[in-house]
Structures are given as structure tokens and as C-alpha cells.
Amino acid sequence: MTPNGAIVLAAVLVGGAMLTRDLVGLAALSLFCLGFGAIELRGRTVRALAWSAAIMAPLAAFMAVVWVGVVGRSPGEIAAGVTGTRAAALTHVTVICTRLFLIALVTQLVILRFADMTPLAFTRALRAPVVLKKLIALTLSWIDTILHAVDRSRTALITAGVITPRFSARNAANGWILVQTVWLSVITIAIGRLRDKWPAENTLARLDEALAAPAPPFRIGDGAWIAAAIAAVATARVV
Amino acid sequence: MLTTPRLIVIALCAALNFSIGTIVYLVKLPIYLDSIGTILCALLLASDRKVAFVCAWLAATVSTIISVLINPFIPWFALTDMTIALVSAFATSAAVASFRARPMRTGAFIGSVVLYGVLTGIAAGIVSALIVAYVFGGVTGSGSAAIVALYLRLGFTVETASLLSGLTIEPVDKTLQVMLAALLYRATPREFVAMLQAPMPAAEAR
Numbered sequence: 166m167t168p169n170g171a172i173v174l175a176a177v178l179v180g181g182a183m184l185t186r187d188l189v190g191l192a193a194l195s196l197f198c199l200g201f202g203a204i205e206l207r208g209r210t211v212r213a214l215a216w217s218a219a220i221m222a223p224l225a226a227f228m229a230v231v232w233v234g235v236v237g238r239s240p241g242e243i244a245a246g247v248t249g250t251r252a253a254a255l256t257h258v259t260v261i262c263t264r265l266f267l268i269a270l271v272t273q274l275v276i277l278r279f280a281d282m283t284p285l286a287f288t289r290a291l292r293a294p295v296v297l298k299k300l301i302a303l304t305l306s307w308i309d310t311i312l313h314a315v316d317r318s319r320t321a322l323i324t325a326g327v328i329t330p331r332f333s334a335r336n337a338a339n340g341w342i343l344v345q346t347v348w349l350s351v352i353t354i355a356i357g358r359l360r361d362k363w364p365a366e367n368t369l370a371r372l373d374e375a376l377a378a379p380a381p382p383f384r385i386g387d388g389a390w391i392a393a394a395i396a397a398v399a400t401a402r403v404v
Numbered sequence: 405m406l407t408t409p410r411l412i413v414i415a416l417c418a419a420l421n422f423s424i425g426t427i428v429y430l431v432k433l434p435i436y437l438d439s440i441g442t443i444l445c446a447l448l449l450a451s452d453r454k455v456a457f458v459c460a461w462l463a464a465t466v467s468t469i470i471s472v473l474i475n476p477f478i479p480w481f482a483l484t485d486m487t488i489a490l491v492s493a494f495a496t497s498a499a500v501a502s503f504r505a506r507p508m509r510t511g512a513f514i515g516s517v518v519l520y521g522v523l524t525g526i527a528a529g530i531v532s533a534l535i536v537a538y539v540f541g542g543v544t545g546s547g548s549a550a551i552v553a554l555y556l557r558l559g560f561t562v563e564t565a566s567l568l569s570g571l572t573i574e575p576v577d578k579t580l581q582v583m584l585a586a587l588l589y590r591a592t593p594r595e596f597v598a599m600l601q602a603p604m605p606a607a608e609a610r
Contacts, residue, residue, distance in 0.1 A: 231549055235553040240542065243556065243560075261540065276473060301470065304470060306415075307415050307418075308422055311419050315423065348420070351416065356599075359408070
């Protein structure tokens with residue numbers, strides 16, 4: 166499967182999850198995703214399931230407390246102005262949580278499917294305008310630079326007694342100084358790269374060349390998975 | 405429109421949007437601050453508002469694309485990002501003079517921050533409410549869920565409760581974000597801002 170095929174597949178499945186309104190349909194889509202994972206990712210499917218469950222658990226708990234515990238009736242019942250039941254509220258929470266779990270699972274399956282590719286190789290393989298690919302590559306580079314700047318600035322400001330390592334009133338008052346210090350540090354690096362380093366190394370032209378390479382064409386596997394996903398969405402809508 | 409310095413600032417602001425969560429986490433503050441880069445991008449390019457909007461929107465979009473790796477639900481708020489870029493480029497950017505005035509005119513600075521923060525918050529709150537109501541069923545994992553629950557308990561529909569919750573929380577959050585973006589804009593060297601104004605095509609910049 167190619168990265169572009171995987172992105173189209175994810176879009177079909179996420180769109181399908183949004184259109185499907187009942188638990189049976191969502192369960193059918195989940196089964197399809199598990200089938201995709203078992204064939205394309207094998208053992209890593211468990212990781213995708215665990216990650217999706219971990220990201221959904223707090224949200225599900227929150228929703229259950231709000232809808233079942235506090236509100237005690239479903240949105241339909243609120244709109245109709247009837248008393249409502251906690252069972253209907255629980256059904257509403259289950260449908261929403263299953264849908265969001267499915268979206269998280271699809272995203273994670275696609276990410277893990279290409280976990281062996283570097284971010285630059287993945288970006289390069291996308292069918293997207295070169296400017297967008299260049300922006301993604303540059304942003305990934307700047308994120309590292311900013312995170313390093315955060316480490317340095319935080320250590321310096323803690324040493325200077327401006328902020329503290331844990332939650333404190335001083336952090337609330339001086340947190341903006343950390344943000345400003347990080348920004349100034351990064352801007353200084355940006356000016357240096359723009360004015361001296363990148364022109365000397367011809368970095369941006371070389372990045373352009375790397376990203377302008379044509380994306381790999383869709384393969385039969387892409388088409389088969391996308392067709393199967395469309396069929397699964399149609400089935401989920403019918404059942 | 406997209407000269408090399410502008411591409412760099414879009415990427416920088418997108419990275420700032422993404423990374424600021426780490427900073428907030430380290431400082432242990434109960435806020436989100438996920439659009440500072442978008443607002444800052446609009447301020448840095450305020451001299452041409454159309455360019456400011458396009459660049460701020462691109463910064464928000466790129467950070468959203470990358471954030472999918474961490475949070476698969478962020479793309480649903482792409483329309484909110486566009487709204488923030490729009491308000492920042494066509495409204496907040498009108499205050500760049502008071503944001504950069506030296507010495508700082510405290511009254512004008514605070515007044516502008518509150519005015520445009522509340523404006524951004526209201527716009528973002530209205531757009532986000534629709535997404536929260538229809539995609540998340542009215543409740544996200546954030547602290548605002550408690551306010552949604554309160555409004556639902558009072559008998560409001562999901563849509564109205566999400567809207568009222570957004571209008572309660574967003575103006576406060578966005579005022580903080582406009583304040584931080586204004587402080588960063590104020591601290592940005594004049595040399596860097598000047599590099600962004602030059603109509604230099606990307607090819608020449610190399």
C-alpha cells in the first residue's frame with residue numbers, strides 16, 4: 166500500500182464513521198479496520214488498539230459522567246422535552262465513543278503502517294503541492310528546534326529562579342517569560358539560517374529537489390482496500 | 405506571495421502552535437494556547453491583510469496536519485482554525501501599532517488585547533460549538549465539559565449548551581492567546597519583521 170492510498174482509505178473510513186448513526190454499523194466498520202490491521206500490520210494492530218483505547222478512555226469516562234451521571238437523558242429526549250432515561254443517555258455515549266474510537270484507530274493504523282518510513286520520506290511520497298510538502302518538512306524541523314529551545318530556556322529560567330519545575334504561582338506569573346525566551350531563541354536561529362547557513366549550504370533548493378520527485382503511483386492493493394472500504398461503509402449504512 | 409522568509413515564518417508559527425502544548429505542560433498551567441502561532445503569523449504579516457490571512461491559515465493547517473500524530477480529533481476543528489486566522493488577519497492586525505509601541509502604552513495594549521481576544525473567542529466559540537455538538541455529542545475531554553453539563557442540566561439542547569459553553573470559555577482562552585501573541589510580536593526583532601515585508605520571490609531568496 167502507498168501513503169496516498171492509505172490517506173484515501175482513512176478518509177473513506179472516517180467519512181463512513183461520521184455518516185453511520187448506529188452501533189451495528191459502527192461495529193461493522195470496526196471489524197473492517199481490524200481486518201485491515203490484521204493483514205497490513207499484523208502484530209502492530211494490538212498497539213493501534215491500545216493507543217486508541219488509551220486516548221478514548223478519559224473522553225469516554227468524561228462523557229459517561231456528564232451524560233449518564235449529570236444530565237441523565239439523551240440529546241433527542243432533551244430536544245423533545247421529555248423526561249428521558251439514563252439508558253438512552255448511555256446509548257448516546259456509546260455511539261459517540263465508538264465513532265471516535267474508530268477515527269482514532271483508523272488514524273493510528275495508517276501511522277503504524279508507515280512507521281518504518283522517515284517523516285521526510287513519507288512527506289515526499291504524498292500527492293500534494295510542493296509548497297505544502299515543503300511547509301510540512303520545515304515545520305517538523307522547527308518543532309525539534311523549538312523543543313530544544315524550550316529545554317534550554319526552561320533550565321536557564323529555573324536556574325535564575327524565574328520559574329519553578331512544578332506548578333506554582335511564580336509559573337503562572339512568569340510563564341510568559343519562558344514563551345518569550347523560547348521565541349527569541351528560535352527567531353535568532355531562523356535569522357541565522359535564512360541569512361547565512363541555508364544560502365551557503367543551498368538547503369532550500371536541495372529540499373525542493375527532494376520533494377519535487379513524483380509520488381509513487383497508486384497500486385492494485387490501494388484500489389482493492391479503498392473499494393473494500395467503500396463497500397464496508399455502504400454495508401454499515403444499510404445494516 | 406509565499407516568499408522564502410514567509411514560508412519560514414509559516415513553518416515557525418505552525419511549529420509554535422504544535423510545541424506550545426509542551427511549554428504549557430512544563431509550566432503546568434490549566435490552559436490550551438493552541439493558536440498563538442496562528443495569531444502571531446497574522447500580526448507579523450499585518451501590512452498586507454490578505455497575505456496575513458493566507459499565511460496564518462496555512463500555519464494553522466500545517467500544525468493541524470502534524471497534530472494528527474498526537475491527537476486524531478484535532479482536524480475536526482480546522483474550520484475554527486480558519487476562523488481564528490480570519491479574525492486575526494482582518495481585525496486583530498489593526499492593533500499592531502499599539503502592540504509594538506515603545507515605550508508600551510499599557511492602557512492601549514491591554515484594551516486591544518481584551519477587545520480582540522474576546523472577538524476571536526466569540527468567533528471561535530460559535531464555530532467550535534457546532535463541531536462539539538455534532539462530532540463529539542456536546543462533550544469533549546476538556547474542562548469546558550463541566551459547563552456544557554451545567555447548561556444541559558438546565559434543559560438547554562446540545563447545540564445551545566455547546567454554544568453557551570464556548571462563549572463562556574473561549575473569550576478567556578483567546579484573550580490569553582492574543583496577549584501572548586502580542587508579547588511575542590513585540591519581542592520579534594525589527595530585522596525579522598522587515599524580511600517578511602520584502603516582495604522577494606522564493607527562487608531569488610536562494
